[in-house]
Amino acid sequence: MRALLKYKAQNNDQYVVVLFSSEDYKSNHSISDFEGANEIIRFSYSVRENLYAVYKRLANVLHTEQDIIVSNDGWEIRMVAALKLKNPVAYIVHGDFDYYYLITKLNESIIDLFIAYSDKVYEELKEKKLLPENHYKVQKIYYPSAVLDGRSLATNRKSSSFKILFAGTLDRRKGAHLLKGIYDKLVTQIDSFQMCIIGDGDLKDEVASQFSGCANVFLKGWQPNEYVIQEMSSSNVFLFPSFSEGLPNVLIEALFSGAVPVSSKLESGVQDIIEDKVNGVLVETGNVKGYGDAIVNLYNDKSLLDRLRQRGKTGLIEKFEPHQQASLYDKAIKQLALKEVTKDYPKYSIGGWLNKPWLPNYFVKTVRSVIKHQKL
Numbered sequence: 521m522r523a524l525l526k527y528k529a530q531n532n533d534q535y536v537v538v539l540f541s542s543e544d545y546k547s548n549h550s551i552s553d554f555e556g557a558n559e560i561i562r563f564s565y566s567v568r569e570n571l572y573a574v575y576k577r578l579a580n581v582l583h584t585e586q587d588i589i590v591s592n593d594g595w596e597i598r599m600v601a602a603l604k605l606k607n608p609v610a611y612i613v614h615g616d617f618d619y620y621y622l623i624t625k626l627n628e629s630i631i632d633l634f635i636a637y638s639d640k641v642y643e644e645l646k647e648k649k650l651l652p653e654n655h656y657k658v659q660k661i662y663y664p665s666a667v668l669d670g671r672s673l674a675t676n677r678k679s680s681s682f683k684i685l686f687a688g689t690l691d692r693r694k695g696a697h698l699l700k701g702i703y704d705k706l707v708t709q710i711d712s713f714q715m716c717i718i719g720d721g722d723l724k725d726e727v728a729s730q731f732s733g734c735a736n737v738f739l740k741g742w743q744p745n746e747y748v749i750q751e752m753s754s755s756n757v758f759l760f761p762s763f764s765e766g767l768p769n770v771l772i773e774a775l776f777s778g779a780v781p782v783s784s785k786l787e788s789g790v791q792d793i794i795e796d797k798v799n800g801v802l803v804e805t806g807n808v809k810g811y812g813d814a815i816v817n818l819y820n821d822k823s824l825l826d827r828l829r830q831r832g833k834t835g836l837i838e839k840f841e842p843h844q845q846a847s848l849y850d851k852a853i854k855q856l857a858l859k860e861v862t863k864d865y866p867k868y869s870i871g872g873w874l875n876k877p878w879l880p881n882y883f884v885k886t887v888r889s890v891i892k893h894q895k896l
Contacts, residue, residue, distance in 0.1 A: 521537070521554075521590075521592060521612075522554060522555070522666075523663060523664040523665070523666050523842055523845075523846065524663070524664060524846050524849050524850070525537070525554055525555060525556035525557050526555045526556045526664075526666065526842070526846075527556075527664050527666075527669075527842040527843045527845075527846035527847075528556055528846050528847075528849075528850050529846075529847060529850060533854075534558045534559070535556065535557050535558050535559075536557065536558060536559045536560075536561065536581065537554045537557040537559070537560045537561070538561045538563050538578070538581055539554075539560065539561070539562050539563065540563050540565070540595060541562060541563070541564050541565075542564070542565060542566065542567060543564055543565065543566045561581060563577075563578060563581070565577075566885065567888075568884070568885045568888035568889055569881055569884060569885055570874060570875055570876070570879055570880075570881045570884040570885075571598075571602070571870050571871045571875040572602060572603075572870065572875060572876070572877045572879075573881035573884075575598070575599040575602050575603055576603065578595070578596075578599055579599060579603055579605065582605070582607060585605070585606045585607055586607070586608075586857060587607055588607065588608045588609075588610065588853055588854070588856050588857060589605075589607050589608065589609045589610070590610045590612065590853060591609060591610065591611045591612070592612050592614065593623075594619075594623045596609070597609060597611060597623060597627045597630070597631065598627075598870065600627075600630050600863075601626075601627060601630055601865055601866055601868070601870075602870050602877075604863075604865050606861060606863065607861075608632045608633075608856035608857065608859070608861050609630060609631050609632050609633070609856075610631075610632065610633040610634075610635060610852070610853050610856060611623070611624070611627075611631045611633070611634050611635070612635045612637075613634055613635065613636050613637075613641050613645065614637075614766045615638075615641065615764070615765060615766025615767075615788060615789070616638070616640050616641055616644065616764060616765070616766065616786075616787070616788030616789070617764060617766075620641075621644065621649050624645065624649050624650065625649060626866055626868055627866060628649075628650050628651065628654050628657075629654075629863060629864040629865070629866060630863045630864070630865060630866065631657065632657060632856050632859070632861055633657055633659065633852060633853065633855075633856055634650070634657050634658045634659070635659055635660075635661055635849070635852065636658060636659070636660045636661075637660065637661060637662050637663050637766065637767050637789075638660075638766060638767045638788045638789040638792050639660070639787075639791070639792055640787040640788035640789070640791075641660075641766070641788055642658060642660040645658045646658055659852055661845065661848045661849055661852060662767070662792070662839045662840055662845055663767065663769070663840070663845060663849075664840065664841070664842035664843070664844075664845040664846045664849075665769055665772045665773070665836070665840035665841075665842060665845075666842055667749065667769075667772060667773045667776050667777075668772070668776065668836055668837060668840055668841055668842060669842050681712050681713060681714050681736075682710060682712065682713040682714070682756050682757075682819050683713070683714045683715075683716065683754060683755045683756050683757070684706075684713060684714065684715045684716070684755065684756065684757045684758075684759055684815060685715075685716045685718070685751055685752060685755040685757070685758050685759065685774075685779060686699060686715070686716070686717045686718065686719070686758075686759045686760075686761075687717075687718040687719060687743075687748045687751070687752075687758075687770060688718075688719050688760075688762070688770065689719055689720070689721040690717075690719045690720060690721035690722065690723040690724045690727055691721040691722045691723055692722075692723070692763070693762065693763050693764055694719075694721075694761070694762050694763075695760075695761030695762050695763060695784065695806075696719070696721065696723045696727055697723060697726075698761045698806070698808050698811070699715075699717065699727060699730075699731075699759075699761075700727070700730040700731065701808040701812075702759070702761070702808055702811045702812050702815070703715060703731070703734070703737065705808065705809060705811075705812025705813075705816075706812055706815060706816065709812075709816045709819075710815075710816060710819050712736075713736060713819070714736050714737075714738065715734075715736065715737045715738070716737075716738045716740060716751060716755070717731075717737065717738070717739050717740065718740045718741070718742070718743050718747075718748055718751065719741070719742060720741055720742040724741075727739070745773075748770075748773070749773055749776075749777055752773060752774050752777035752778070752779040753777040753778060753779070755777075755779040756779065756780065756818070756819075756825065757779060757780050757781075757782055757815055757818060758770075758771075758774035758779035758780065758781045758782070758783075759782050759811065759815070760774075760781055760782065760783040760784060760790075761783075761784055761803075761805075761806075761811055762783070762784050762786065762790075762805075763784065763786075763805055763806065764786065764788070765786050765788055765789040765790060766788060766789050767788070767789035767792055767793070768789055768790065768793070771783065771789075771790065771793045771794060771800075772793060772836060772840055774832075775793070775799060775800070775832035775833060775836060776832070776833060776836060778829050778832060779829075780799075780800055780801070780818060780825055780828045780829050780832070781794055781799075781800035781801070782800065782801045782803065782811055782814045782815055782818070783800055783801070783802055783803070784802070784803060784804075784805040784806075785802035785803060785804055785805060786805060790802070792839075797828075798828070798831055799828055799831045799832050799834060800828060800832075801814040801817075801818070801828070874887060874888065
C-alpha cells in the first residue's frame with residue numbers, strides 16, 4: 521500500500537489511509553511511511569468494545585456511498601457486511617494463506633474486485649475459492665517495488681569471505697528455526713564464510729542462543745530497509761527458507777542488489793520471481809540439506825554464481841516497475857466507480873455474544889473489563 525500511494529499518478533482524487541491501532545497494543549505504523557496520502561487517520565479501538573460500535577465509528581471515515589474501500593485485511597470487509605454498506609470494495613489478497621481465503625469465501629458477494637499479486641493466488645481464486653459467477657471480479661496485478669525506482673546500486677564484494685544473508689522475521693514461517701541446521705552443514709564444507717542475520721521475532725532469543733560463540737555469524741536485529749539493501753549489495757547469497765508467502769518483495773530487492781537467492785520452492789510468489797538455475801536456486805521447503813548443498817555448490821562454482829547474479833535483474837522492470845504497477849492498481853480500483861454495485865450481504869456471526877448491534881458500547885466494555893474478556 522505504501523508503494524501504491526507513493527507512485528500513483530498525480531491527480532485530484534482523494535486518497536485516505538486509515539491506520540488501525542489497538543489501545544491494548546502498540547502500533548508500529550509510521551505516518552512518514554505513507555507518502556502520497558491526502559489524509560492519514562489513526563483509528564484506535566479496544567478489544568473490549570462492541571464490534572458494531574467499532575464498525576460504526578470506522579464507517580464515519582466514509583463521506584458518501586461512492587467512496588471506494590480498498591481492503592488489505594478483513595476489518596473493512598466485515599464492517600461492510602455488518603452495516604450493509606453500499607460502497608464498492610476492492611480486496612487485495614496478500615498471500616496464499618487460509619486467512620485470506622476465508623475472508624474471500626465469506627464475503628465474495630459483497631467484494632467487487634479481488635486483486636491477486638501472484639500466479640498461485642490468482643489461480644486459487646479463479647479455480648477453487650470463488651463461485652464461477654464471480655470469476656470476472658479477479659485480476660492479477662504485481663505490486664510496485666520501490667527498489668526499482670530508477671536507481672542503480674553499487675555492489676561491494678571485495679572481501680575474500682563468502683557472505684550469506686538472511687533478512688526477515690525470526691519465526692517458524694520464515695524458516696528461522698532452520699538457520700542453525702543450515703549453518704552446521706556449511707561449516708563442514710566451506711573454508712571461509714560469514715552469515716549475517718537481520719530481523720526480530722519470536723525466535724530471536726533462540727537463534728541468538730544457537731549461534732552463541734559462532735564468530736562468523738553476525739546478528740544485527742531489526743534494521744531499516746535501506747540497511748538491508750546495502751547488506752544485500754555486499755552479500756553473495758540471500759537465504760530465504762520461508763514456508764509460506766504472498767509475493768516476497770525481499771527477493772526482488774535481493775536480485776536487484778546482486779545477492780543470489782537460495783529460496784524455498786513455494787508456488788505462491790517465489791516462482792513468479794525466481795526461475796531455478798536461471799536467476800536463483802529453488803529448494804524444497806524445509807529441506808535443510810538442500811539449502812546447504814545449494815549454497816556449497818554456489819561457493820564452489822563461482823562461474824555459476826556469477827551467471828545467476830548477472831541474470832538477476834532480468835524481467836524485474838517489466839513486472840514490478842513502481843510507476844507502471846501503481847498505475848495499473850489505480851486504474852483497476854477506479855473502474856469500480858463506473859460500475860453498478862449490487863451486494864448480497866452475508867449472514868455470519870460478528871464476533872462473540874456481546875457483539876449485538878443493540879447492546880450499548882459502554883455496557884459491553886464494562887462487562888468485558890470485569891470478566892477480563894480480551895477478544896472482540
